[in-house]
Amino acid sequence: MRLTDASVAIRPRTAWEALDLGTLMARRQCGVLMASWALITLPLLAVLTAVLWKYPLWALLIFWWLKPAYERLPLFILSRALFREMPTLRESLKAFPRLLRPQLFASLTWRRFSPSRSFDLPVLQLEGLSGSVRSQRLTVLGQRDSGAAAWLTFSGLVLEACLYFGLIALCYMLLPQQLMDDLGWQKLLQESGGEWLWLDHLRNWSYALVLMVWEPIYVACGFSLYLNRRTALEAWDIELAFRRLRQRLTGSAYALVLGLVLVFAMPAEHALAANSCPPPAGDFNPYTDREPDDKARLTNQALTSSQAKQAIKDLLAAAPFQNNQMVTRWRFGEEKPEEEPEEDDPDKVAEFFEKLFKLGEGFGAIEMISLIFKVVLWALLISLLALLIWRYREWLRAFASRLGLPQRAKREAPAMLFGLEITPESIPDDVAGTAERLWLENPREALGLLYRALLSRLLHEHRLPLKSAHTEGEVLRLVDRLQQSGLSQFSALLTGHWQNLAYGHRLPDATVRDQLCNGWRQQFSGQEPT
Amino acid sequence: MSVSPANHTVTQDALAVLDSRYKVETPEGIDLQLRPAGVVPRAMAFIIDLLIRGGVMLVAGIVLALLGDFGQGLLLILFFLLNWWYMVLFEVFNQGRSPGKQALGLRVVHDDGTPVGWGASLIRNLLRFVDMLPVGYALGILSSLLHPGFKRLGDLAAGTLVVYRDEPPTRPQIPEVSPLRAPFALSQDEQRAILGFAERQAGLSSGRRAEIAGILAPALEVHADLAEAELNGIARGLLGQA
Numbered sequence: 001m002r003l004t005d006a007s008v009a010i011r012p013r014t015a016w017e018a019l020d021l022g023t024l025m026a027r028r029q030c031g032v033l034m035a036s037w038a039l040i041t042l043p044l045l046a047v048l049t050a051v052l053w054k055y056p057l058w059a060l061l062i063f064w065w066l067k068p069a070y071e072r073l074p075l076f077i078l079s080r081a082l083f084r085e086m087p088t089l090r091e092s093l094k095a096f097p098r099l100l101r102p103q104l105f106a107s108l109t110w111r112r113f114s115p116s117r118s119f120d121l122p123v124l125q126l127e128g129l130s131g132s133v134r135s136q137r138l139t140v141l142g143q144r145d146s147g148a149a150a151w152l153t154f155s156g157l158v159l160e161a162c163l164y165f166g167l168i169a170l171c172y173m174l175l176p177q178q179l180m181d182d183l184g185w186q187k188l189l190q191e192s193g194g195e196w197l198w199l200d201h202l203r204n205w206s207y208a209l210v211l212m213v214w215e216p217i218y219v220a221c222g223f224s225l226y227l228n229r230r231t232a233l234e235a236w237d238i239e240l241a242f243r244r245l246r247q248r249l250t251g252s253a254y255a256l257v258l259g260l261v262l263v264f265a266m267p268a269e270h271a272l273a274a275n276s277c278p279p280p281a282g283d284f285n286p287y288t289d290r291e292p293d294d295k296a297r298l299t300n301q302a303l304t305s306s307q308a309k310q311a312i313k314d315l316l317a318a319a320p321f322q323n324n325q326m327v328t329r330w331r332f333g334e335e336k337p338e339e340e341p342e343e344d345d346p347d348k349v350a351e352f353f354e355k356l357f358k359l360g361e362g363f364g365a366i367e368m369i370s371l372i373f374k375v376v377l378w379a380l381l382i383s384l385l386a387l388l389i390w391r392y393r394e395w396l397r398a399f400a401s402r403l404g405l406p407q408r409a410k411r412e413a414p415a416m417l418f419g420l421e422i423t424p425e426s427i428p429d430d431v432a433g434t435a436e437r438l439w440l441e442n443p444r445e446a447l448g449l450l451y452r453a454l455l456s457r458l459l460h461e462h463r464l465p466l467k468s469a470h471t472e473g474e475v476l477r478l479v480d481r482l483q484q485s486g487l488s489q490f491s492a493l494l495t496g497h498w499q500n501l502a503y504g505h506r507l508p509d510a511t512v513r514d515q516l517c518n519g520w521r522q523q524f525s526g527q528e529p530t
Numbered sequence: 531m532s533v534s535p536a537n538h539t540v541t542q543d544a545l546a547v548l549d550s551r552y553k554v555e556t557p558e559g560i561d562l563q564l565r566p567a568g569v570v571p572r573a574m575a576f577i578i579d580l581l582i583r584g585g586v587m588l589v590a591g592i593v594l595a596l597l598g599d600f601g602q603g604l605l606l607i608l609f610f611l612l613n614w615w616y617m618v619l620f621e622v623f624n625q626g627r628s629p630g631k632q633a634l635g636l637r638v639v640h641d642d643g644t645p646v647g648w649g650a651s652l653i654r655n656l657l658r659f660v661d662m663l664p665v666g667y668a669l670g671i672l673s674s675l676l677h678p679g680f681k682r683l684g685d686l687a688a689g690t691l692v693v694y695r696d697e698p699p700t701r702p703q704i705p706e707v708s709p710l711r712a713p714f715a716l717s718q719d720e721q722r723a724i725l726g727f728a729e730r731q732a733g734l735s736s737g738r739r740a741e742i743a744g745i746l747a748p749a750l751e752v753h754a755d756l757a758e759a760e761l762n763g764i765a766r767g768l769l770g771q772a
Contacts, residue, residue, distance in 0.1 A: 009549035016634070017694065020568030021550045023675060028548060155573045159671055166668025173664055217675065221570070235734055235742055241723030242745040249714055249749040 003240055005083050008224075011237045015148035018228035022221030026074075029081050033074050033216035036092045040070055045208050049201050056200035060207065067215070068107040068117060072099040072125055074219040079126055082227075103130055116142065118222020119149035119229075141229050149225055156218050163210040168203065413459055414468045420448065422456040431524075432517040439513045444501055447508065450516055451498040454491060457524060462487075472499060490519045552679055552691070554643050562643050565694045568680045569671060571634045572692055576667075578630035583612045614655070621651040631692070641689045650688040657684030702729040709770075710763030713750065721768050728765030 003010065007028075008021060026033060045063050052059040073096050080087050087095070103124055114120060120138060123129055129137050231237060298305045316322070389396065415423050428434045431453040438446035455475070458464045464478050472495050479491045494516060500506045554562040590608050594601030620628040626638035626646045638646045638654070661670030661682045670682035679691055705728060716724070731739060743757035752760050 007548055009547050009551075013550070014694070016567065016571040017550050017565060019570045020566070020680065021548070023568045023680070024548050024550060024678070027676065027678075151574060152570055155570045158573060158577070159569065162666035162671055163668050165665050166663075166671075169664035170668075213672075213675070232730075232733060234738055235727065235730060238723050238727050238730070239742050239745065241719060242727075242742060245716075245720050245723070246745055246749050 002083070003236060004243075007082055007084050008227075010227075010231055010240060012232045013228050015145040015225060015228070018145070018224045019148065019152060019221045021228075022224030023217055025078060025081070025224060026217040026220035029077060029086070030216070032077055032086070032089055032092065033220075034212050035089055036073055036077065036096075037070065037212050037216060039089075039093060040073060040096065041208055041211065045204065049204065053197065053201075056197060056204060059201070060204045063204065063208065065112065066108065067211075068112060068121075069100060069104060071118070071121060071215065071219050072096075074216045075121055075125055075223055078220050078223050079122070099125065102128065115153045116146045116149035116222075118152060118218055119146060119225050121219070122223055122226040141226070141233070144232070145225050145229050149222060152218065152221050152225070156214065160207075160210055160214055163214065164207055167206045167210060171206070414466065417455050417466060417468060417470070418472070420452045420455065422452050422459060424456055424460055427453045427456050432520045435520070436513065436517050443507055443513075446513075447494075447498050447501050447516075450494055450520060453520075454494055458491075487523055490523050493519065552693075554641075556642075564639070564643055564691065566679045566681075567634075567636050567692045567694055569674050571636060572674070572680070573671075575628070575630035575634040575636055578633055579616070579628050580630075582629055583616060586612060617655045617658075618648075618651045621646050621655075622648055627695075635695050635697070636692055637695050638690050638692055641691055646690055650690050653688035654684035654690050657687050660684070703732075704728045704765055704769060705731065705762045707759065707762050707766055709767035710760065711767055712764045716768075724761055724765050725768055728762050731762075 008025060013021065041063075044066070045059070048059040048063055049056075052062075073092060076095055076099055077087060077092050107124070111117065111120070119142070123134060123137050123141065127137065415421065428449075431449065435446040435450050438449065455466065458475070458479065459466050462482060464475075464482070466475060466478070470478070476488075476492055476495055480488050482488070497508045497512055497516070501508065550565060550568075552564040552566050554564060556562060587605075587609065591605055594605045594608075597604070617628050621638050624632070627636070631637060638651070640646060640650060658670075661667055661673070661684055663669050667682075670684070673686070674680045674682045677686070679685075681691065685691065702725075704725075712724075727742065734742075739758055740755070743761050744754040746761065747754040747757040750757055750760050
């Protein structure tokens with residue numbers, strides 16, 4: 001038995017995960033496991049039923065008591081399947097009498113109620129230990145995970161009960177109502193005489209069916225707990241990795257024979273043969289030895305042609321290249337036949353149309369009704385919505401305005417900047433002329449007018465987003481952004497003189513007057529009626 | 531996200547290696563390893579939850595019996611909450627863990643490994659009443675025995691999975707020897723195996739340790755008796771400074 005041939009991934013797991021692996025192992029071999037179980041147990045139950053017809057409870061008790069005896073067969077199948085030597089049904093049944101012999105009496109008497117029965121069985125059956133050696137071995141193995149084995153047995157009890165009562169309830173549900181009325185449970189319970197014995201035996205048989213499903217899984221879970229324990233104790237996974245590493249490094253064939261051989265229940269000479277005949281060294285290749293090499297090329301390389309072909313095929317059949325989807329949906333089955341008239345017989349055709357017409361009338365009535373319902377339902381929905389809106393009108397008025405998209409607030413053009421009135425109405429039409437006239441009497445007012453007018457124009461004609469928080473410098477920077485060099489220069493000049501006058505009380509020269517007024521005319525001449 | 535149960539194709543391909551892991555591939559091409567939990571631990575978790583709920587109902591029943599009809603009404607409401615919302619609320623607010631699942635180290639996740647949400651949790655718990663049919667969860671038991679990811683019908687409908695929680699790893703103990711460099715390049719799996727050898731020494735017998743280490747003695751070019759110390763040194767070297 002080669003560890004590399006193991007059909008399960010070998011690595012240490014938690015005890016619960018080992019149980020899950022056992023379920024998967026049983027599921028993979030479920031056909032043979034269930035069939036062999038049925039072939040052993042059901043004939044026995046048949047005999048018990050016949051012999052103990054008067055005592056159905058005793059039949060069930062004996063059948064249940066013998067469980068450890070049947071459990072040896074699933075373990076045999078699973079242990080062989082672990083190393084990909086799956087026995088056929090015939091082989092398994094042939095092996096069964098031989099499996100029964102060792103320590104049967106102990107299994108059926110004082111070990112019958114051991115909670116870790118499934119975990120102990122491999123030690124008995126596969127390692128063939130008995131007596132004090134067995135108990136020593138069990139102490140070593142049972143240091144961990146035997147708790148899980150006990151919980152497995154406990155939950156097995158619960159699951160068996162659930163499935164058993166489920167099966168009975170299912171049968172009960174399937175009885176026709178009329179029969180139920182005639183029967184009545186009361187009557188059934190009262191009449192415990194011979195008439196109803198068959199019902200008790202039927203219950204026994206349903207328990208046997210439940211066992212057929214659950215027992216292979218129970219045995220497999222115990223076996224996988226055992227394997228897991230040995231994997232942890234003997235570091236099977238590390239041995240496997242080390243052997244692979246050595247093979248990679250030294251290139252020698254790895255005769256991966258288990259060091260502590262699992263003494264499995266098989267003819268001794270067979271086991272010896274497997275041990276003493278490692279595969280031929282040197283050109284051993286695990287892949288080519290297994291595959292039939294038809295038309296194989298490049299066989300001396302690490303990657304042969306057949307392998308490469310297979311790998312490519314697998315890759316192309318997998319997810320990104322092929323996405324198979326199955327879509328299932330419901331449709332009416334009766335629609336079809338009416339639409340396929342047989343046109344060879346005129347009478348039939350006429351009859352068909354007549355029928356179709358009648359059907360159409362029927363349909364019309366149905367459609368009418370459905371239309372009415374549709375209208376009523378829609379009207380209900382709409383009136384309900386209207387009622388809701390009316391009921392919550394106050395709430396909506398208060399809060400619904402907030403629910404809308406945030407609106408851009410409309411910008412109010414400021415009427416005053418720096419304490420100056422800048423509405424277009426407050427500015428005279430002929431700014432330059434007015435300023436020239438004012439300059440002589442009141443230069444401050446004249447310069448103020450020019451600046452006011454500038455701001456007004458910037459605000460209303462150039463649409464500069466001026467706010468009352470802006471300073472003069474910031475206004476200039478905004479003007480620069482308009483990228484009109486003439487306007488920028490003029491604004492800078494005007495602002496400079498205005499600031500000198502307004503804050504510094506320094507009167508500008510007389511030459512400045514012409515400069516500014518001409519500059520104004522130049523800038524705004526287009527709009528300016530002179 | 532494409533979800534591929536690692537052991538789904540097992541029945542078709544007899545050569546495939548059976549494993550209890552479930553691989554989820556993220557769009558980034560990263561494989562997440564989930565470990566679905568089977569019938570036995572889930573049944574245990576359910577029994578614990580059942581006992582807790584039964585206990586709460588019992589205590590509440592005794593206390594509320596003092597209140598007469600009003601108490602009976604409250605008891606019915608409590609029963610409704612425990613019956614329909616106990617699992618859902620715990621799963622959504624406690625990272626997919628009801629108290630029973632918490633005790634067994636389980637949690638509920640979506641098929642792609644993301645935490646379970648309201649929709650999935652509601653569906654999987656409402657469909658308990660299908661899993662219970664005909665009596666005592668028989669359908670659910672059969673379904674999770676047959677499914678490679680151990681799903682009951684509610685899990686199938688909601689697209690959820692009950693997995694083992696990953697406990698935060700503890701720093702393993704490695705024998706104190708002077709670190710060595712491996713005389714050959716090692717792949718990740720091989721490094722892991724050597725580290726595993728050093729970490730699990732306490733659980734192995736000395737004879738078994740020598741036997742396993744002896745496998746690599748020719749490759750390490752040392753005598754078989756010294757291979758074990760050499761491997762420990764390499765493991766220490768791989769681990770780096772603590």
